[in-house]
Amino acid sequence: MTKSKLLSALDKYKGRDIKLEKQRKAEKEARKRKRAGKEVEEDNGKDDEAGGVKLNRPKEEKRNGIEGKKGGKANGVRKGADDEAQWETDEDESEDEGDSEAGVIDTSRLNDTDSSSSEEDEEEEQDEDEDIPLSDIESLASEDKGDILPYQRLTINNTTALLSALHRIQLPISSMPFSEHQSLTTAAPTSILDVEDDLSRELAFYAQSLATVNEARALLKKEGVPFSRPADYFAEMVKSDEHMGKIKQKLIDAAAGKKAAADARRQRDLKKFGKQVQVAKLQERDKAKRETLEKINLLKRKRQGAELTTTHEPDLFDVSLEDSAAAKPSRSDRKDGRPNPKRQKKNEKFGFGGKKRFAKSGDAISSADMRDFSVKRMRGGAGKRLGKSRRAKKV
Amino acid sequence: MAAVYKSLSKSDKKDEDKPAGGKKNKQRVLILSSRGVTYRHRHLMNDLYSLLPHSRKDAKLDTKTKLYQLNELAELYNCNNVFFFEARKGKDLYAWMSKAPNGPTVKMHLQNLHTMEELHFTGNCLKGSRPILSFDAAFDKQPHLRVIKELFLHIFAVPKGARKVKPFADHVMGFTIADGKIWIRCYQINETEPGKQKPSADGEMDVDQAPKKGKPDETNVSLVEIGPRLVLTPIVILESSFGGPVIYENKEFVSPNQVRADLRLAKAGRYNRRSEQGLERKVKRGDLGLNTEGGRKKPKDALDDKVLFA
Numbered sequence: 204m205t206k207s208k209l210l211s212a213l214d215k216y217k218g219r220d221i222k223l224e225k226q227r228k229a230e231k232e233a234r235k236r237k238r239a240g241k242e243v244e245e246d247n248g249k250d251d252e253a254g255g256v257k258l259n260r261p262k263e264e265k266r267n268g269i270e271g272k273k274g275g276k277a278n279g280v281r282k283g284a285d286d287e288a289q290w291e292t293d294e295d296e297s298e299d300e301g302d303s304e305a306g307v308i309d310t311s312r313l314n315d316t317d318s319s320s321s322e323e324d325e326e327e328e329q330d331e332d333e334d335i336p337l338s339d340i341e342s343l344a345s346e347d348k349g350d351i352l353p354y355q356r357l358t359i360n361n362t363t364a365l366l367s368a369l370h371r372i373q374l375p376i377s378s379m380p381f382s383e384h385q386s387l388t389t390a391a392p393t394s395i396l397d398v399e400d401d402l403s404r405e406l407a408f409y410a411q412s413l414a415t416v417n418e419a420r421a422l423l424k425k426e427g428v429p430f431s432r433p434a435d436y437f438a439e440m441v442k443s444d445e446h447m448g449k450i451k452q453k454l455i456d457a458a459a460g461k462k463a464a465a466d467a468r469r470q471r472d473l474k475k476f477g478k479q480v481q482v483a484k485l486q487e488r489d490k491a492k493r494e495t496l497e498k499i500n501l502l503k504r505k506r507q508g509a510e511l512t513t514t515h516e517p518d519l520f521d522v523s524l525e526d527s528a529a530a531k532p533s534r535s536d537r538k539d540g541r542p543n544p545k546r547q548k549k550n551e552k553f554g555f556g557g558k559k560r561f562a563k564s565g566d567a568i569s570s571a572d573m574r575d576f577s578v579k580r581m582r583g584g585a586g587k588r589l590g591k592s593r594r595a596k597k598v
Numbered sequence: 599m600a601a602v603y604k605s606l607s608k609s610d611k612k613d614e615d616k617p618a619g620g621k622k623n624k625q626r627v628l629i630l631s632s633r634g635v636t637y638r639h640r641h642l643m644n645d646l647y648s649l650l651p652h653s654r655k656d657a658k659l660d661t662k663t664k665l666y667q668l669n670e671l672a673e674l675y676n677c678n679n680v681f682f683f684e685a686r687k688g689k690d691l692y693a694w695m696s697k698a699p700n701g702p703t704v705k706m707h708l709q710n711l712h713t714m715e716e717l718h719f720t721g722n723c724l725k726g727s728r729p730i731l732s733f734d735a736a737f738d739k740q741p742h743l744r745v746i747k748e749l750f751l752h753i754f755a756v757p758k759g760a761r762k763v764k765p766f767a768d769h770v771m772g773f774t775i776a777d778g779k780i781w782i783r784c785y786q787i788n789e790t791e792p793g794k795q796k797p798s799a800d801g802e803m804d805v806d807q808a809p810k811k812g813k814p815d816e817t818n819v820s821l822v823e824i825g826p827r828l829v830l831t832p833i834v835i836l837e838s839s840f841g842g843p844v845i846y847e848n849k850e851f852v853s854p855n856q857v858r859a860d861l862r863l864a865k866a867g868r869y870n871r872r873s874e875q876g877l878e879r880k881v882k883r884g885d886l887g888l889n890t891e892g893g894r895k896k897p898k899d900a901l902d903d904k905v906l907f908a
Contacts, residue, residue: 365742385730432724441725
């Protein structure tokens with residue numbers, strides 16, 4: 204620990220959050236142990252099996268303790284060693300980037316990103332580097348934290364070295380004509396409210412580029428450099444014709460799909476509506492038919508029945524059809540007391556009262572009736588019977 | 599066609615270059631990847647290669663540890679910039695940008711990459727035309743970003759005299775800083791005159807030396823995206839090329855490995871918490887003297903039932 208007791212006491216006096224402090228301390232220890240464990244392992248690999256438990260992180264120790272209680276001790280140790288191996292691989296992965304650089308890090312160069320690079324507060328900054336901002340840890344829900352150990356990179360921001368490196372490679376942009384480098388930096392930083400919002404983000408990028416293009420266009424024109432490509436300048440493009448064809452096809456497909464979908468929807472709506480229209484139309488037609496038939500029948504009847512026709516018939520025909528249909532004479536209205544002609548006929552045919560049996564059965568007269576008899580047909584000389592339509596034509 | 603244009607415009611080019619004098623911007627970029635890149639990484643590399651006429655592609659680098667070999671490789675190909683893509687685990691891509699002989703080097707994590715092919719943007723530009731670079735003003739705010747900007751300028755700004763270069767500026771590359779990351783976009787510049795619908799005819803071309811005074815900006819400029827899209831997170835800046843002391847390290851960067859491990863640990867944490875609770879309960883019971891074995895025993899009380907009625 205770099206902090207002295209006095210310093211920590213001072214901190215406590217200042218009223219720092221003890222809980223946060225503790226968490227930081229645990230983190231620090233874990234990191235130290237990790238590093239120590241790595242070194243020890245490199246030194247003597249066979250020590251691993253015997254002292255595997257010792258090298259573990261605190262969480263590991265606890266788990267091993269449980270296992271030791273449950274099973275035999277040897278078993279626990281072996282398991283611990285297994286876990287150790289697993290942990291080691293993880294650490295290797297996470298550390299392999301910083302590993303090679305760790306040797307070259309010069310602590311005197313450590314600076315914080317946020318503060319300026321003045322020399323006097325360098326010691327303080329070093330102390331700050333040891334601390335761990337807990338913002339990352341606290342953003343997690345408490346139950347999600349689990350075994351995650353907060354981990355922290357060292358901040359290295361060696362401003363002087365950065366600037367010297369920059370000056371070493373920097374192009375003299377200000378002294379060069381614009382057409383030489385064609386790069387522009389916007390006046391104000393592009394501000395994006397929400398980076399997750401795709402539309403606004405892309406719009407900001409677009410706006411930035413567009414502003415640059417407008418500026419660059421003016422500059423290039425001032426320098427007399429050709430800017431836009433003439434329509435008859437053909438050369439190889441970044442995207443091949445094949446690729447552009449694919450894109451075009453994609454666009455066409457998308458448009459066609461959209462159109463087809465719209466069409467289908469319209470058709471569906473039409474169908475829904477058209478069905479109702481059709482039904483209504485059919486009903487109307489049926490009604491109209493019925494009505495005209497009724498009128499015709501009525502007129503026919505009026506003609507047949509002489510009594511009815513004695514009244515002014517021509518008037519009935521052309522003028523008051525509706526009236527006659529509306530003023531339909533009911534059965535009870537008949538003056539002479541006779542049923543209508545149809546009923547009369549039916550009564551004649553089927554009989555109204557009287558014997559109904561054997562009316563259709565043959566008797567002596569009917570069997571002696573030879574009007575329908577044909578010798579030719581009896582002999583079978585008539586040839587084949589024709590089809591129905593031709594028979595109908597013949598007769 | 600390009601040759602014809604070059605020969606035509608050579609005469610006025612010469613007397614332009616001279617007065618500029620000074621240092622000439624000479625850049626060549628070596629583009630290559632490590633082994634283990636996926637097809638998307640490879641396509642992205644091809645896209646960038648087609649956008650940068652002053653670049654040279656090379657075979658995949660065999661090693662992932664001895665990156666200093668890249669310096670020799672760059673020298674071999676006369677390149678003073680190296681743009682190296684390092685693939686890890688077949689999914690993570692890191693982009694290294696370096697000034698070849700003696701640094702600096704920037705290592706960045708490449709995310710959200712979309713190649714031209716999969717984006718289906720309608721924009722297109724001449725292969726070999728020089729882009730206009732658009733930098734966010736935030737690049738000038740911090741020294742490490744200034745270094746990164748300079749490297750972008752060297753790698754993405756095609757120098758005037760580069761081989762295979764074509765005239766006209768018909769695309770723009772945007773570099774924006776948002777959320778601590780660098781977002782790169784590439785747009786085609788689409789010029790339309792308000793009267794006409796089609797891009798301006800060759801008669802009114804800007805080949806004329808003096809722009810007309812009367813109507814400075816009659817044409818309507820719009821952009822159409824070309825692709826590819828990528829996002830870079832700076833991780834580390836080294837002082838020399840693929841080596842040397844670390845002069846910047848990004849504190850906020852969390853490696854994708856760490857993210858994945860944390861996810862896994864968060865899942866595993868539930869078991870550990872439960873077993874811990876079990877242990878705690880056991881200890882508590884032992885402390886209260888409720889366990890038959892182990893734990894603390896209660897002191898014998900003279901008035902205990904067991905003593906009285908023994």
